[in-house]
Amino acid sequence: MLAARDIHRHFEGMHAVDGVSIEVMPERITGLIGPNGAGKSTLLAVLAGTLPASSGTIVFQGEDITRLPAYQRARRGLVRTFQLPSEFAQLTVLENLMVAAPDNRGESLLGALLGKRYWMPDETRLVAQARGLLKRFGMNAKESDYAGTLSGGQKRLVEIMRALMLRPKLLLLDEPMSGVHPSIVDEIAGYLETLRDEGLTILMVEHELHMVDRLCDPVVVMAQGKVIGQGGMAALRKQPEIVEAYLVG
Numbered sequence: 001m002l003a004a005r006d007i008h009r010h011f012e013g014m015h016a017v018d019g020v021s022i023e024v025m026p027e028r029i030t031g032l033i034g035p036n037g038a039g040k041s042t043l044l045a046v047l048a049g050t051l052p053a054s055s056g057t058i059v060f061q062g063e064d065i066t067r068l069p070a071y072q073r074a075r076r077g078l079v080r081t082f083q084l085p086s087e088f089a090q091l092t093v094l095e096n097l098m099v100a101a102p103d104n105r106g107e108s109l110l111g112a113l114l115g116k117r118y119w120m121p122d123e124t125r126l127v128a129q130a131r132g133l134l135k136r137f138g139m140n141a142k143e144s145d146y147a148g149t150l151s152g153g154q155k156r157l158v159e160i161m162r163a164l165m166l167r168p169k170l171l172l173l174d175e176p177m178s179g180v181h182p183s184i185v186d187e188i189a190g191y192l193e194t195l196r197d198e199g200l201t202i203l204m205v206e207h208e209l210h211m212v213d214r215l216c217d218p219v220v221v222m223a224q225g226k227v228i229g230q231g232g233m234a235a236l237r238k239q240p241e242i243v244e245a246y247l248v249g
């Protein structure tokens with residue numbers, strides 16, 4: 001589905017991503033793990049196009065997308081979320097989903113800021129799509145709440161729903177469980193499993209290894225900008241150099 005070849009990304013001599021090649025297989029949740037500073041978020045940003053690669057090539061669904069800006073990758077179905085929630089605190093939950101929708105910029109953003117009464121009729125389709133997601137993620141009662149008032153877990157769900165508004169084929173998630181109360185972690189994991197079972201492909205950075213065990217197969221391990229191993233989690237746990245790099249890292 002996605003193949004990245006020999007990706008490099010430097011920051012003034014600092015090799016954040018240092019020659020990474022990975023392949024993402026369709027309809028699976030691929031895990032991306034590694035110690036702090038391994039380059040996981042940088043790799044995700046390069047794949048999504050929010051950060052240009054210093055070198056390397058990225059092929060998505062048979063097309064070389066290396067030079068495409070993020071919004072054109074998103075149009076093709078490659079969408080990311082951020083490690084820190086990026087919701088608009090002063091907009092309602094529904095508005096947050098609306099402004100994430102494709103071709104929903106400019107006047108529509110103004111519309112969202114003015115409130116739902118002013119949305120154009122052709123946006124009712126997007127409202128329906130947003131409400132469908134809210135229902136599905138158990139957030140319909142929060143539709144009119146300001147996103148800034150939500151719990152950590154609810155903000156994560158908004159982040160995921162915002163990405164889903166773009167109807168991705170491959171969703172890149174950066175620590176979707178971080179800052180989430182343990183009671184909601186299971187709920188989010190369940191949603192991700194359902195999305196996968198429906199055919200969505202996911203590449204996910206995650207620190208919680210029991211979640212990686214549950215959700216991710218295969219798993220790619222990064223340390224110091226390089227891939228140091230990949231495969232099933234059970235097999236990776238048997239490789240001392242990986243355990244060491246990850247736990248000591």
Ligand SMILES: Nc1ncnc2c1ncn2[C@@H]1O[C@H](COP(=O)(O)OP(=O)(O)OP(=O)(O)O)[C@@H](O)[C@H]1O
Pocket residue numbers: 011014015016034035036037038039040041042043083
């Ligand atoms: N914009 C930037 N400018 C300079 N250095 C950066 C920038 N972004 C990341 N880095 C550096 O690149 C390295 C990799 O960072 P990155 O955020 O990709 O790691 P990570 O694996 O996501 O870590 P974490 O688990 O802490 O989120 C780090 O040393 C980081 O300080």
Ligand SMILES: [Mg+2]
Pocket residue numbers: 040041042083174
């Ligand atoms: Mg990170």
